[in-house]
Amino acid sequence: MSTNSLKKFGALFIVGVLLMSLAAQCGAPATPQIVEKVVTVEVEKQVEKEVEKIVTVEVEKEVEKVVTVEVEKEVAAGSFSSSDKAVEVAKEMCNGVTLNLVRESGLQSEDPLYMGPIWESLTGSKINVIQLSYNDMYTNQLQDHLTGGGSYDVLDVSPFWMQDYVAAGVLEPLDAYIDKYMNKADMEDFLPPYIDAMKLDGVTYGLYDDGDVFILYYRKDLFEDPDNQAEFKETYGTDLVPPETTEQMFDAAEFFTTKYAPDMYGLAMQRLEGQAYSWFIGPFSGAGGQFFDDNMKAQINSDIGVNLLTEMVKQNTMMPPGVEKWGFMEILSSWMEGKAAMIITWPPIGRWGAGYGDTAAQLSWVPPSQVKGKVGYMPQPGGRPTLAGGFNLSVAASSPNRECAYLFIQWMTSPQISLQRVMLPFALRDPYRISHFESPLYRTAWPEAGEYLETARTGAMAGQWELGLPGGREYMEAIDNAVTSAYAGTDPKEALDTAAARWDDITERLGVDAQKAAYEKWLQNPWDKPGPTVDVP
Numbered sequence: 240m241s242t243n244s245l246k247k248f249g250a251l252f253i254v255g256v257l258l259m260s261l262a263a264q265c266g267a268p269a270t271p272q273i274v275e276k277v278v279t280v281e282v283e284k285q286v287e288k289e290v291e292k293i294v295t296v297e298v299e300k301e302v303e304k305v306v307t308v309e310v311e312k313e314v315a316a317g318s319f320s321s322s323d324k325a326v327e328v329a330k331e332m333c334n335g336v337t338l339n340l341v342r343e344s345g346l347q348s349e350d351p352l353y354m355g356p357i358w359e360s361l362t363g364s365k366i367n368v369i370q371l372s373y374n375d376m377y378t379n380q381l382q383d384h385l386t387g388g389g390s391y392d393v394l395d396v397s398p399f400w401m402q403d404y405v406a407a408g409v410l411e412p413l414d415a416y417i418d419k420y421m422n423k424a425d426m427e428d429f430l431p432p433y434i435d436a437m438k439l440d441g442v443t444y445g446l447y448d449d450g451d452v453f454i455l456y457y458r459k460d461l462f463e464d465p466d467n468q469a470e471f472k473e474t475y476g477t478d479l480v481p482p483e484t485t486e487q488m489f490d491a492a493e494f495f496t497t498k499y500a501p502d503m504y505g506l507a508m509q510r511l512e513g514q515a516y517s518w519f520i521g522p523f524s525g526a527g528g529q530f531f532d533d534n535m536k537a538q539i540n541s542d543i544g545v546n547l548l549t550e551m552v553k554q555n556t557m558m559p560p561g562v563e564k565w566g567f568m569e570i571l572s573s574w575m576e577g578k579a580a581m582i583i584t585w586p587p588i589g590r591w592g593a594g595y596g597d598t599a600a601q602l603s604w605v606p607p608s609q610v611k612g613k614v615g616y617m618p619q620p621g622g623r624p625t626l627a628g629g630f631n632l633s634v635a636a637s638s639p640n641r642e643c644a645y646l647f648i649q650w651m652t653s654p655q656i657s658l659q660r661v662m663l664p665f666a667l668r669d670p671y672r673i674s675h676f677e678s679p680l681y682r683t684a685w686p687e688a689g690e691y692l693e694t695a696r697t698g699a700m701a702g703q704w705e706l707g708l709p710g711g712r713e714y715m716e717a718i719d720n721a722v723t724s725a726y727a728g729t730d731p732k733e734a735l736d737t738a739a740a741r742w743d744d745i746t747e748r749l750g751v752d753a754q755k756a757a758y759e760k761w762l763q764n765p766w767d768k769p770g771p772t773v774d775v776p
Contacts, residue, residue, distance in 0.1 A: 321422045322653035325646040326361045328420060333643035334363030340393040340647075341380055344370035346587075347395075349601050350666040354651065364643060366393075374513060377403075377712055380635075384409040388637025392644040396445055396631045398436040398704060399711040402757060404633075406709055410444040411634040416645040417443060428654055428672045431775070432699050432766040437631055440760075445631025446652040450661075450671035452699045453521060453619040453627050455488070456574065456589060457481050457581045460613045461495065470498070481617045485522060485550060488581065488620045492557035495580040505557045507579040510726055511566040516718040517627040517705065518583065523547055524703040524769035525622030535755045537742035539718060540735035548722065548731035555726060563726040577609035583619055585627065586669040586695055593685040596664015616691050618698035622771050626702040629671075670695060700775070704767050708757050710745045717741040 340355075342348045348370045355366030369391065371379055377400050383390045384407060396404060404410050417426070426434070433447040461467055462479055471479035471494050482488035492505030499505075508518055528543040538544070555562055559573065571588055573579045582588070594611040596602055618624045632648040634641050650656055654674045661670045662681055670676055676696045682689040706714050721738035725731045746754045762768045765775055 318424065319422055320653070320655060321420070321425050322650050322655045324420055324422070325650035325653070329358075329362040329364055329643060329646040329650075333640070333646065336363075336640050336643050337365045337367055338392040338640055338644055338647055339367045339369055339390060341369050341371060341376060341391050341395050343373050343376060343395065346601070346665065347667045350660055350663065350668055353663065353666070354656075354660065358647060358650065362646075364647070366647070380404070381407060381409060384635065384637050388635065389639060391635045392638040392640050393648060394633045394635050395448075396633045397628055398626075398631065399707040399715065401436075401439055401444060401631070402707055402709045402711060405439050405442075405444060408636055411636040411638070411641050411645075413443045413446070413634065413645060416642065416649070420646065421649055425654060428674050430671055430673055430676070430696065430699055432626060432702055432704075433629070433671050435764040435766070436629065436704070445633035446648050447629070447671055448632045448648075448652050448657070448668060449628070449630040450669040450675075450695065450699060451585055451627050451629040452669075452695060452702050453517070453583050453625045454586060454589060454694055454698060455482065455581060455583050455617040455619055456592060457491075457615045457617060458577075458610065458613055459615040461580050462491075462615070467494075467498075470494070481615055482581075482620045483617070485620050489550070489554060489557065492554065492581060496557045499580070501559075503578050503580060504559050504573075505580045506554060507558050507562060507565070507570055507573050507582045508554070509566055509570050509584060510555065510558075510563045510723070512719060512723040513566075514628075514719070515722045515726075516715045517625050518551065519547065519718055519722055520627075520705050521619055521623045521625030521703045522621035525771055527769075527771055529769055530706060531746075531758060535746050535751050535758065537739035537746075539721075539742065540732065540739040544735050545732045548725050548735060551722065552725050552731060563723075572606055574610065575606040575608050585667075586691075587667050589614070589616060589691050589695075590664065590685075593687060593691070595685050595688075599664045601665030612686070614687065616687070616694035618694060618701060623701060623703040623769075623773070624698040626699065626704045626766065628705075701773055702766055703769060704764070707761055707767065708754060710749050710754075713745050714742055717745070 340351055342351055348368050351366055351368045355368065359365050376395060377397070380391060380394050380396070381404065394410070396410070401410075417423075429437075429447055430450065433450065437443050437445045437447050462481060468479045471477075471491075474494065475490050477490075479491065479494070480487065482491055488506070495503065495505030497505075509515070510518075523539070523544060526543045526547060528541060528547070529538045532538055559565075559578070562569075565573075567584070570579075570582055570584055571591070574582050574588060574592060590596065591602070591605055592608050592610050592614045594608045597605070597608060632652060634644040634648065638644055651660065654672055657668075657672060658675055658678055658681065660666060661668050661675055662684065670681070670692060675681060676692045682692060705711070708714065717738040720741075721734040724734040724737075765773050768774070
């Protein structure tokens with residue numbers, strides 16, 4: 240394939256759309272089909288502008304309307320594309336190499352399953368996607384290295400696993416590869432909260448790849464309804480507004496549940512064990528909670544923690560019956576079917592609720608959105624939205640194909656390719672680069688897309704990371720157990736006292752002095768340090 244062809248093909252972006260063929264005058268209507276529209280970005284030699292073009296097809300009253308959006312993006316003179324560089328080198332170095340990539344099973348895997356064949360066509364290097372449950376990813380990636388390694392080449396690493404992985408030697412340092420192959424301007428394009436998430440002690444161990452931050456989605460039509468506003472004002476003495484505080488959120492939830500249940504409830508949040516801790520971390524920090532005192536004694540069972548967990552249990556009374564066992568899928572279905580006035584969850588639901596990608600074959604299982612055009616966006620109430628999970632793409636230190644693995648993750652996370660990926664309707668990778676949030680292409684993907692992107696960016700800039708210390712996963716599991724135990728009826732203080740004792744055991748086992756040193760270092764990142772506000776440098 241020629242260089243020009245490579246550049247064109249390297250920017251493929253496919254949007255699944257539902258194309259209904261017009262019936263012949265005397266024939267039966269054709270069966271609707273999922274088709275793919277190919278979009279290319281062409282970069283001419285010695286031309287300093289990229290043109291991104293997206294083509295979608297809308298079907299309206301049996302008429303096909305083609306909508307074309309063109310966006311120009313300045314490219315600095317003399318710079319080079321990191322994605323093109325990765326392809327150029329990998330084509331020579333990695334042809335015939337198979338890279339084993341770990342990814343969470345389900346929709347998270349749709350991204351590499353889709354992008355892998357494109358990479359292979361460009362470089363001759365195949366991507367083999369190994370799907371694991373989220374809870375198994377931490378253990379399997381770690382154990383593979385500890386038992387001799389070599390099974391995996393590209394790892395998906397949550398930032399709060401980094402300390403454990405680096406201490407065990409799981410991750411390959413990336414700075415030498417970055418210096419050799421990457422356009423350095425690309426590193427400055429990551430949103431600030433995500434830059435430090437790639438590093439430990441100044442060494443880069445991953446390229447950030449998933450802007451997970453909690454967002455509150457609310458029904459604008461319900462909040463803006465004049466009757467609802469008048470009734471709420473009469474009952475609560477305040478205006479019905481999109482909530483900024485947990486108190487405002489509860490009052491609105493109580494109002495809507497009282498008025499509309501059982502057809503609709505005022506609030507729904509994921510309460511199932513396994514990641515229930517994420518809904519505790521941000522509000523705990525925003526209320527002024529501290530994870531440890533100066534002697535590394537756990538403080539999660541402070542009055543702030545107990546009051547918060549008590550409030551979380553109370554919130555459940557405004558949610559659908561059985562919510563204590565609801566996971567992501569139940570929240571998604573409830574929202575898409577118009578059965579909740581507010582939810583707090585990850586960014587993908589914001590896209591799907593707007594009907595973005597609702598004709599993609601990979602999303603055929605998602606209920607059709609009943610809330611399209613009715614959705615508003617707010618950062619998670621409480622002041623510090625949880626930076627809930629997120630992933631770095633990293634290279635396994637025991638991989639026999641480390642350089643090829645690096646070239647692949649540079650390509651995947653480059654501004655050009657990553658924009659295409661975070662806009663894939665069926666993928667779960669969320670915007671994380673400044674250029675993602677500012678992309679005219681993305682901001683016009685649906686009518687409220689600009690509001691959605693600004694909310695995600697604002698939330699991330701005020702966000703609170705989950706505890707990224709050695710033993711971070713164990714600390715989070717202890718909170719998870721406390722939260723779900725309280726949901727099941729245990730007194731919140733008793734549940735958090737048990738979790739705090741577990742934290743102290745973990746700290747003592749790993750070494751109080753060592754953990755204190757790691758914690759003090761961790762707190763140097765403004766988005767790690769708990770408290771009501773982020774002290775951005």
